[in-house]
Amino acid sequence: MEHKEQAEFAELLQKYSAMVLRIAFSNVKNLQDAQDIAQDVFMSVLTKQPHFDSEEHEKAWLIRVTINRCKNHVKSFWNRRTEGLSEDLSYMPKEETGVMEAVLALPQNYRNVIYLHYYEGYSINEISEILHKKPATVGTWLARGRAALKNTLKGGFDE
Incomplete structure (x- = not known):
């Protein structure tokens, strides 16, 4: 990855990581799973390197991918066979x-x-x-x- 691409990815991560994590958490109700999903979403950006027409397109793409990953997680065999821990919201x-x-x-x-x-x-x-x-x-x-x-x-x- 070139320096310019690294800088663009770092900016994308800085701008949207909290949003992606919140969306993932609100869907899977578990912070650790939400963090894994958020990491997976940003890995998709690195591997697919999608072209975005605008900032709105970029944000919408990240939201859509996050929601889809959450749906896949909820439907997964592993998730259906395990019982999650109740999430502590004391923070x-x-x-x-x-x-x-x-x-x-x-x-x-x-x-x-x-x-x-x-x-x-x-x-x-x-x-x-x-x-x-x-x-x-x-x-x-x-x-x-x-x-x-x-x-x-x-x-x-x-x-």
């Missing part, structure tokens, strides 16, 4: 722990659209392109995810 501020636990309890599709909409700032149409789903489907998942979170968190916050 998070106390006020965020309840919200994160509620988000992690959502079905995977709801978790992904909630994350992409609220944490990454994507619109429903942008999420539909990333996930290769119809905008109506994404809108439904977002509405159902919000409703589930509201019901779960209702007792913890004053409205």
